[in-house]
Structure formats: C-alpha cells, structure tokens
Amino acid sequence: xxxxxxxxxxxxxxxxxxxxxxxxxxxxxxxxxxxxxxxxxxxxxxxxxxxxxxxxxxxxxxxxxxxxxxxxxxxxxxxxxxxxxxxxxxxxxxxxxxxxxxxxxxxxxxxxxxxxxxxxxxxxxxxxxxxxxxxxxxxxxxxxxxxxxxxxxxxxxxxxxxxxxxxxxxxxxxxxxxxxxxxxxxxxxxxxxxxxxxxxxxxxxxxxxxxxxxxxxxxxxxxxxxxxxxxxxxxxxxxxxxxxxxxxxxxxxxxxxxxxxxxxxxxxxxxxxxxxxxxxxxxxxxxxxxxxxxxxxxxxxxxxxxxxxxxxxxxxxxxxxxxxxxxxxxxxxxxxxxxxxxxxxxxxxxxxxxxxxxxxxxxxxxxxxxxxxxxxxxxxxxxxxxxxxxxxxxx
Numbered sequence: 507x508x509x510x511x512x513x514x515x516x517x518x519x520x521x522x523x524x525x526x527x528x529x530x531x532x533x534x535x536x537x538x539x540x541x542x543x544x545x546x547x548x549x550x551x552x553x554x555x556x557x558x559x560x561x562x563x564x565x566x567x568x569x570x571x572x573x574x575x576x577x578x579x580x581x582x583x584x585x586x587x588x589x590x591x592x593x594x595x596x597x598x599x600x601x602x603x604x605x606x607x608x609x610x611x612x613x614x615x616x617x618x619x620x621x622x623x624x625x626x627x628x629x630x631x632x633x634x635x636x637x638x639x640x641x642x643x644x645x646x647x648x649x650x651x652x653x654x655x656x657x658x659x660x661x662x663x664x665x666x667x668x669x670x671x672x673x674x675x676x677x678x679x680x681x682x683x684x685x686x687x688x689x690x691x692x693x694x695x696x697x698x699x700x701x702x703x704x705x706x707x708x709x710x711x712x713x714x715x716x717x718x719x720x721x722x723x724x725x726x727x728x729x730x731x732x733x734x735x736x737x738x739x740x741x742x743x744x745x746x747x748x749x750x751x752x753x754x755x756x757x758x759x760x761x762x763x764x765x766x767x768x769x770x771x772x773x774x775x776x777x778x779x780x781x782x783x784x785x786x787x788x789x790x791x792x793x794x795x796x797x798x799x800x801x802x803x804x805x806x807x808x809x810x811x812x813x814x815x816x817x818x819x820x821x822x823x824x825x826x827x828x829x830x831x832x833x834x835x836x837x838x839x840x841x842x843x844x845x846x847x848x849x850x851x852x853x854x855x856x857x858x859x860x861x862x863x864x865x866x867x868x869x870x871x872x873x874x875x876x877x878x879x880x881x882x883x884x885x886x887x888x889x890x891x892x893x894x895x896x897x898x899x900x901x
Contacts, residue, residue, distance in 0.1 A: 509548040510568055510580050515714060517581050517723040518795065521555070521564040522715025538667065538785075538798060538835040542806040543705045545828045550577040552810050553709060556799045560787040565795045566712050567723070569807040572773050574741035575815065582723060582778040584807030585620065585752045586768040588880055591801025593618050593756035594764045594782035595668035595838070596642060598790075598797060601758070602840035603658045603665070613647035614655075616756040622879045623749035628819035633746060634876050635812070637883035640672065643893040656894045663890050665839030667848040668801050672888040676852035678881050684859045684867035693872035697854050704828035704858040719763065719793045724779040726767065744819045763794055788841045798835060805853060805880045806831045812874035813857075822870050825860040853884065 510517075539559035544552055550571035557564055569584055571577030582590075593616055604611040619641040626632035642663065646655040663669050679697040682689055688701050741748075751771040759765045762783075769777040782797055784790025795803075810829060817824035836849035859867045875881050 510551050510570065510578075513553075513568070515566070516721075518565065518567040519714040519722075520716045520718040520793075521566050521712040536837070538787075538837065540798060540802045540833050540835075541702075542802045542831040542833070543708065543828070544806040544810045544831070545704070545706060545709055546810060546814060546826060550575050550811060550814060551581070552807055554803045554806055555705070555708060555712065556795070556803050558785070558796060558799050560785060561792060563716075563786075563792055563799075564712070565799050565803075566709070567795070567803050569803075571741075571811060572770065573738045574772070575811070576739050576742065579773070579776060580725070582768065582780070583770060584804050584811055585622065585879065586754075586770070586778050586780075587800045587804030587807060588883075589618055589620055589752050589754040589768045589804075590766045590780040590782065591797045591799070591804055592620075592640065592666075592668045593754050593766050594780075594797030594800060595666045596662050596797075597756050597758065597764050598784050598788070599662035599665040599838055599840040600644070600658055602838075603661055606840075607654055607658065609650070609654065609658070610647065612758055614758065615645040617643045617645070618754045618756070620752045620754075621749065622752070624746045624877065624879075625748075626746060628744040628746075628816055628873065628877075631873070633744075633816075633819075633873065635879045635882050637672075637879050637886065637888065639888040640669075640890045641893065642890050646894070652894060656892070659892045659894055662840065663892060664847050665841075667835035667838055667850055668797055669890055670835065670848045670850035671801070671805075671833075671884050672886070672890065674850060675887045676850065676884045678853045678855060678875065678884060680854075680871060680875070681856045682859070682867060682871050683857065684861055689867065691871060692868040694875045697856070699854070702830045702832070702856045704830060704856075706828060717791075717793055719781050719783070721779075722781045722794050726777045726779050728769075728775055728777055742815060742818050762790075764797075784841065788838065802831065802833050805833070805884070806855075808880040809855065809874060809878045812877040813859075813870060816873045816877060817865075817870055820869070820873070823862045823865040824870065825862060827860070828858045830856040830858075853881070 621638035783794040
C-alpha cells in the first residue's frame with residue numbers, strides 16, 4: 507500500500523485541470539458545491555481530492571495522525587484541516603465587512619478553539635465522539651474601535667458558510683458499498699441516490715498544475731526535545747474517556763493570504779502551518795486552498811480515521827476503505843455579497859469498504875459515524891462564542 511514517504515509530491519497541491527471528469531459536480535451560480543474523495547494509505551495516512559465547484563479547481567491534500575493512533579505525524583491531523591478551514595472562512599468575512607466600515611483588517615488576528623471528546627466502549631457499542639461550541643477571538647489593530655470590531659466579528663460568524671455546518675443541525679446521509687456491492691445501511695440514514703464511486707483511479711494520475719503557493723502546509727517543530735504527550739496507540743483502546751482542544755490562529759500576510767497555525771493540545775512538540783486563499787469566485791487568486799476546501803477535507807479525513815480506528819478497536823477485518831463526500835454551501839454573506847446568513851447542506855457520504863471473514867460493514871459504517879467528531883459537530887446546533895478585548899457573546 508502507498509505511503510506519504512513514497513509520495514513525490516507536496517503535502518498539498520493544485521492539480522492539473524484535466525485530472526477530473528468535467529461533469530463530476532453540478533455547476534451552480536447560487537451554491538458552492540464540493541466533492542471530496544478520500545483514500546487510505548498505510549497506517550493512518552490518507553489522501554484527499556477536493557473538487558471546488560465554483561471555479562473547478564482541484565486540490566490534492568494529505569493527512570496523518572499522531573502517536574495516539576499509531577500515526578507518523580507526517581501531515582496534519584484531520585481536525586487541523588477543519589480548524590484551518592473555519593479560520594480562513596471567518597477571516598474572509600472579517601476582511602469583507604471591515605471594508606464596508608472603512609476599516610483596515612491587515613493587522614487583525616483571529617484565534618479559534620475547538621473542543622472535542624470521546625467516551626464509551628467500542629466493543630459494547632456505546633462509544634461516541636462529541637464536539638463543543640467553538641470559541642473565536644478577534645484581536646483588532648491597536649487603537650481600534652472595539653464596538654465596531656465586535657459587530658464585524660458577530661456578523662462574520664453569521665456570514666460564514668463554514669460556521670453554518672456547526673450552527674445548523676445537519677443530518678448526514680450515507681450509501682454503503684462493500685466488496686463492490688451496494689448494501690442497505692443500518693443506523694445511519696441512507697442516501698436514496700445512486701452510489702458515487704470511490705474514484706481510486708483518479709489519485710495517482712493527478713499531478714501539480716496551474717499556479718499555487720509554495721509550502722501551503724508545513725510541519726512546525728516547536729520543541730524537538732519534548733516527548734509526545736500521547737501514549738502510542740492509546741487512541742485505539744476500545745474504551746475511551748478523553749477530551750482535548752485544537753487551537754488555531756490566523757493572520758493576513760503581506761500578499762493577502764491567510765497565515766494559519768494549528769496545534770493539537772495533546773501534542774506539545776509540533777504544530778501545522780497552513781496557507782489559505784479566498785476563492786477566485788469571491789475575489790481571491792486561489793493560489794492556496796479556500797477555507798471550504800480545507801473544511802470539507804477535514805470532515806472527510808475525520809470520518810475515514812474513525813472507519814480505520816473502529817475496525818482496529820473491534821478487530822474487524824477491514825482490507826481497504828475509501829469515501830466520496832458531497833457537500834454544498836450557500837454563498838458567504840459578506841465576501842459573497844448576499845448580505846444574508848450563510849447556509850450549508852448535510853454531507854452525503856458514499857462509503858466503500860473491502861472486508862473479509864465475518865466482518866460487519868454496517869457496524870463499521872455506523873460506529874464510525876458515531877465516533878466522528880465532525881459528523882457530531884454537523885449534527886448538533888453549536889453556536890460559536892465570540893470574544894473581543896474581554897467581551898463575550900454567542901454569535
């Protein structure tokens with residue numbers, strides 16, 4: 507099986523435009539349609555192809571896990587993509603709203619805290635992943651009007667389509683294909699549409715193409731001497747009782763990109779640095795992935811991690827696994843010019859498993875959905891808390 511160590515390409519790159527069939531997504535002027543294909547590599551390593559509908563741009567990205575899941579930490583963990591996607595989306599709206607008020611957002615810094623938990627037993631069927639409301643802090647430029655920036659922050663959250671996946675209760679739907687045959691789902695709601703293939707043959711031919719920034723994703727070593735705070739393999743114990751934080755920060759570079767750094771609170775030695783750009787549809791150059799491309803990659807990566815994780819916990823004979831995930835969003839309220847609350851539709855996830863023996867594909871699919879922190883975030887109604895200079899409010 508392939509590994510990231512054998513991959514000759516960067517951890518993320520824009521792919522040549524002829525790499526994906528042109529009819530893969532339904533074009534829409536009113537919606538932002540995305541298709542996310544994820545394949546498993548060795549261990550907990552994964553790759554994703556994100557098709558960003560508004561511009562037809564294709565991004566290929568890689569993810570890994572840390573010591574707790576016996577990962578190699580060579581690429582960002584799934585929740586880092588989600589945190590970075592949220593920050594990028596919020597910052598786009600902050601920038602657009604600041605312009606309307608005649609303010610300069612160049613010196614603005616955002617910080618975001620996402621809280622997660624997992625409790626219960628995989629073998630007893632009680633295990634559950636959970637997500638808490640995000641906390642977003644804006645640090646305005648010196649001498650700024652605090653009231654004006656608090657108003658901008660509140661409106662930015664409402665205008666963000668990335669935030670809508672948490673704010674709106676969304677019930678994900680699934681199709682399940684095992685060993686090439688579609689079968690009915692059990693606990694998870696079933697998608698009535700035809701299953702979409704895993705697209706395994708699309709990955710390897712994809713090569714870098716077009717213009718994109720250097721070093722879009724970089725691993726940052728904070729303290730090389732610091733021992734990992736996670737016990738190797740502890741996240742694969744069938745009985746879980748843990749909670750943790752993912753913290754991210756975002757600033758604007760001199761060339762207008764979002765400079766994002768994300769850190770897992772249980773991994774003290776490293777962080778991940780992301781660059782993100784505004785979509786070309788909404789005035790950016792798209793030389794780095796837009797926020798929604800990072801966000802949907804994170805959701806797909808997280809569900810894939812739970813498929814592999816539960817199979818290991820419950821000793822299910824899972825040979826290979828892949829998903830194709832479709833998500834659609836309304837245009838952003840500020841940068842998209844709608845002046846409305848942004849919306850999101852529930853994910854439709856097409857699961858493809860190869861299993862042997864007495865393995866139960868329905869059980870694996872169901873339990874992965876229960877364990878997935880980000881499907882939990884989508885299903886809940888989580889109102890982001892906003893902070894500015896000691897002030898606090900629910901958006």
